[in-house]
Amino acid sequence: MRKRFFLMALVVxxxxxxxxxxxxxxxxxxxxxxxxxNEAWRIVNRAYLDETFNxxxxxxxxxxxxxxxxxxxxxxxQTIQKMLGSLxxxxxxxxxxxxxxxxQVSTSGELMxxxxxxxxxxxxxxxxxxxxxxxxPAELAGIKPRDRILEIDGISTTTLTLDEAAxxxxxxxxxxxxxxxxxPTTETQEIPLVRGRISLNPVSSKLNQLxxxxxxxxxxxxxxxxxxxxxxxxxxxxxxxxxxxxxVLDLRNNPGGLLQAGIEIARLWLDRGTIxxxxxxxxxxxxxxxxxxxxxxxxxxxxxNQGTASASEILAGALQxxxxxxLVGEKTFGKGLIQSLFDLPDGAxxxxxxxxxxxxxxRDIHKLGISPNRTVNLDSxxxxxxxxxxxxxxQAAVELLQKQTMVAGAA
Numbered sequence: 001m002r003k004r005f006f007l008m009a010l011v012v013x014x015x016x017x018x019x020x021x022x023x024x025x026x027x028x029x030x031x032x033x034x035x036x037x038n039e040a041w042r043i044v045n046r047a048y049l050d051e052t053f054n055x056x057x058x059x060x061x062x063x064x065x066x067x068x069x070x071x072x073x074x075x076x077x078q079t080i081q082k083m084l085g086s087l088x089x090x091x092x093x094x095x096x097x098x099x100x101x102x103x104q105v106s107t108s109g110e111l112m113x114x115x116x117x118x119x120x121x122x123x124x125x126x127x128x129x130x131x132x133x134x135x136x137p138a139e140l141a142g143i144k145p146r147d148r149i150l151e152i153d154g155i156s157t158t159t160l161t162l163d164e165a166a167x168x169x170x171x172x173x174x175x176x177x178x179x180x181x182x183x184p185t186t187e188t189q190e191i192p193l194v195r196g197r198i199s200l201n202p203v204s205s206k207l208n209q210l211x212x213x214x215x216x217x218x219x220x221x222x223x224x225x226x227x228x229x230x231x232x233x234x235x236x237x238x239x240x241x242x243x244x245x246x247x248v249l250d251l252r253n254n255p256g257g258l259l260q261a262g263i264e265i266a267r268l269w270l271d272r273g274t275i276x277x278x279x280x281x282x283x284x285x286x287x288x289x290x291x292x293x294x295x296x297x298x299x300x301x302x303x304x305n306q307g308t309a310s311a312s313e314i315l316a317g318a319l320q321x322x323x324x325x326x327l328v329g330e331k332t333f334g335k336g337l338i339q340s341l342f343d344l345p346d347g348a349x350x351x352x353x354x355x356x357x358x359x360x361x362x363r364d365i366h367k368l369g370i371s372p373n374r375t376v377n378l379d380s381x382x383x384x385x386x387x388x389x390x391x392x393x394x395q396a397a398v399e400l401l402q403k404q405t406m407v408a409g410a411a
Contacts, residue, residue, distance in 0.1 A: 030066075031070065033070035033071075033072065033073060033075065033076035034066055034070055034076075035345070036073075036076045036080070036344060036345060036346060036348075037065055037066060037070065037076055037079050037080055037083070038062070038066060039344060039345060040083065040084075040094070040344060040350060041058075041061070041062045041065070041083065043342045043350055043352060044058075044083075044084070044087075044092070044350070044352060045058055045062075047340065047342070047352050047354045048087070048092065048352055048353065048354070049280065049281045049337070049353045049354055049355060049356060050087070050089070050281060050353075051282070053086075053087060054086060054087045054088050054089070056086060061083060061086065065079055065082075065083055073346070077094065077096060077348070080094045081093075081094050081161060084350075088122065089122070089353060090119055090120040090122055090162060091119070091335075091337055091339055091351065091353050092339070092350075092351065092352050092353045093161070093162055093163060093350070093351050094163070094348065094349075095163060095348060095349040095350065095351060096163070096348055097346065097347035097348050097349075098167070099163050099166070099167060099349075100341075100347065100348055100349035101347075102166075102170065103341070103349075103351075111170065111197075111198050112170060112171065112172060112173050112195055112196070112197050112198065113166075113169050113170035113171060113195050113196075113198065114136060114137045114138045114169045114170075114177060114179075114193045114195055114196075115132055115135075115136020115137055115138045115139065115198045116129055116132055116133070116136070116138045116143065116149075116169060117129070117130040117131050117132070117133065117255035117309075118130060118149065118162065118165065118166065119162070119335075121148075125158055126148045126149075126150070126157070126158070127148065127149040127150075127157040127160075127162075127165055128146065128147070128148055128149075129143060129144065129145055129146065129147040129148075129149065130145060130255045130307060130309050130333060130335075131145050131253035131254070131255045131307030131309070131333075132144070132145075132253065132307075133198055133222065133223070134204075134220070134222040134253065134383075135198070135383065136196065136198050137193045137194055137195065137196045138193065139253075139383065140383065141191050141193055142191075142380075143179075143181060143191065144183070144307075145305065145306040145333070146183075146306055147181050147182070147183050148181065148182040148183075149165070149179050149180070149181055149182075150180040150181070150182055150188065151178075151179070151180035152165060152168045152169060152177065152178075152179055152180075153168065153177055153178055154178075155168070169195075170195070171195045172195065173195055173196050173197045174194065174195065174196075175194070175195050176192060176193065176194055176195070177192075177193050177195060178190055178191065178192045178193070179191050179193065201227075201231065202221055202222045202223040202224070202225050202227070202228045202231060202257075203219065203220065203221055203222075203231035203232055203234075203235050204219075204220045204222075205217065205218060205219045205220070205235035205238065205239060206218050206387070207239055207242045207243070207244055208387070208388075208398075210389060210398065212402075213398055213402055214245045214246060214401075214402065214405050215242070215243045215244050215245055215246075216244060216245070216246050216247065216398060216401060217235075217236070217239030217240075217242075217244030217246070217247045217248070218247075218248045218250065218387045218394070219232065219235045219236070219239070219247065219248070219249050219250065220250040220386070220387065221249065221250065221254055221265070221312075222253070222254055223255065223256075223257045224254070224256055224257030224258045224259075224261035224262050224265070224311040225257055225258065225261065226258065226261070228257070228258075228261045228265060229261055229264040229265055229268070232265050232268060233268060236268060236295045236296060237295065240295075240296065244298065245298055245299075245405055246298050246299040246300070246301075246401040246404065246405055247296070247298055247299070247300045247301075247401075248300075248301050248302075248303060248394060248397045248398070249269075249300060249301070249302045249303070249325070250302075250303045250386070250387060250394070251302060251303060251304050251308045251312045251315065252303050252304060252305040252307060252308060252329060252393070253307035253308070254307070254308055254309070254311075254312040255307065255309045255310060255312070255333075256309050256310025256311035256312055256313075256335065257310070257311050258311065259311055259338055261311065262276075262311035262312070262314045263275050263276065263288045263314070265315055266290065266314070266315050266318045266319065267290050267291055267293050267294065268293070268294060268295050269294055269295075269296070269300060269319060269324055269325070270290040270294055270318065270319070270322055270324055271290055271293075271294040271297070272290050272292065273289065273290050273318075273322040273324075273360060274287050274288070274289050274290075274318075274322075274360040275287075275288045275289060275290060275314070275318040275360070276288050276314045276317070276318060276357050276358070276360070277357060277358040277359075277360070277362065278338060278355045278356070278358075279355055279356050279357070279358065280354065280355045281355075299401050299404040299405060300319065300324060300325040301325060301326055301327075301328055301398075301400050301401055302315075302316055302319055302320075302325045302326070302327050302328070302397075303328055303394065303397060304316050304327050304328070304329045304331075304332050304370065304372055305329045305330040305332070305378065305393075306330055306331065306332070306333055306369075307333060308329075308332040308333060308370075309332065309333035309334075309335045310333075310335045312332070313332050313333070313334075313335065313336070313365055313369070313370055314357060314359075316332065316370055317359030317360070317363065317365065317370055318359065318360060320359075320373070321359050321360035321361040321363075326372075326373040326374065326400060327370065327371075327372035327373050327374075328372055328373065328376055328393055328396050328397045328400065329372050329375070329376055329378070329393045330372065330375065330376070330377060330378070331369040331370065331371050331372070331375075332365070332369040332370045333369060334365055334366060334367045334368050334369035334370075336357055336358075336364055336365045336366030336367075336368075337353045337355075337356050337357075337366060338353065338354060338355045338356065338357055339351045339352060339353050339354065340352055340354045374400065376392055376393045376396045377392075378391075378392055
């Protein structure tokens with residue numbers, strides 16, 4: 001009996017001290033910082049797309065991290081960032097409380113900064129522009145998709161995480177920031193910008209009737225925010241009342257946003273058919289389908305370019321594969337991964353890649369993009385020229401719709 005009591009007491013001592021079986025201490029013995037790191041690890045363990053975790057022992061990663069001293073919250077944040085960095089996948093990232101609030105605002109309200117959607121190129125480690133937000137200081141200064149941002153106010157972006165770079169470009173309206181930008185076809189240049197208050201109303205629309213052309217409704221969608229579906233609905237209904245017989249949906253430089261918004265907007269144009277397939281890490285495939293709620297069956301053309309990404313590609317792929325619309329412009333960006341947001345106990349958050357998507361024809365477009373039905377290159381136009389006869393891609397879409405409406409009228 002004494003021997004059994006001794007062994008039981010030894011087990012208790014070893015567990016409290018955190019040395020039992022070479023494992024970390026049980027959760028009850030964790031500090032707040034350790035609990036934060038452990039919760040981040042648990043979220044990724046449960047939800048992350050790649051079940052190999054970049055070919056590493058994910059449990060061993062946890063053990064190693066929790067044995068390190070975590071003196072304060074900043075050290076815990078650094079530890080989480082290091083843990084996510086080991087996945088070598090730029091879309092899964094840690095967000096401080098301030099960054100998390102900013103991201104939530106960007107999908108529902110407004111923000112202050114230069115107005116750039118950015119990613120880190122996994123191959124080069126360089127900061128790459130996905131697209132400037134419509135009407136933002138960055139767009140007005142001529143920054144374009146695929147530009148590389150080398151420095152922010154003299155600080156090399158190779159020393160910054162994605163969110164640190166974004167934080168340095170945000171700031172109060174009226175303040176200044178200088179970006180060193182490298183373009184594929186030009187030399188490096190420094191671009192001074194004045195931060196502004198950026199409206200995130202994602203939709204603009206108008207009725208265009210060019211000589212010899214039927215009335216065409218033009219809808220520009222700049223982001224899939226929480227109010228995007230309602231605003232597109234209103235735009236379609238207004239243009240219908242004005243007599244539109246065909247539509248151009250402009251997704252150029254739309255970096256994506258909320259997946260659900262992309263699905264709901266597809267349903268405004270599609271009465272039937274699959275919109276998108278999603279595939280999780282177990283290879284289980286789910287789908288989202290049209291539900292008979294389309295607002296119009298009128299001919300539709302969709303404008304795309306290198307800045308058309310993520311949820312924009314889901315919508316474009318759905319309309320193309322279901323033969324509901326033809327795409328005009330340039331090959332899209334090629335982001336075929338889906339992220340979910342997860343809360344952490346102190347107000348911080350995680351964006352975790354939880355699935356990949358395929359178009360209705362089971363095309364995986366990640367890093368490949370979607371090719372338009374009709375390729376029309378565009379060098380440069382002003383903001384005022386978008387959706388006008390001076391816009392070659394828009395003009396090509398109008399010509400396409402003219403032919404379709406003439407055929408429909410003849411029938």
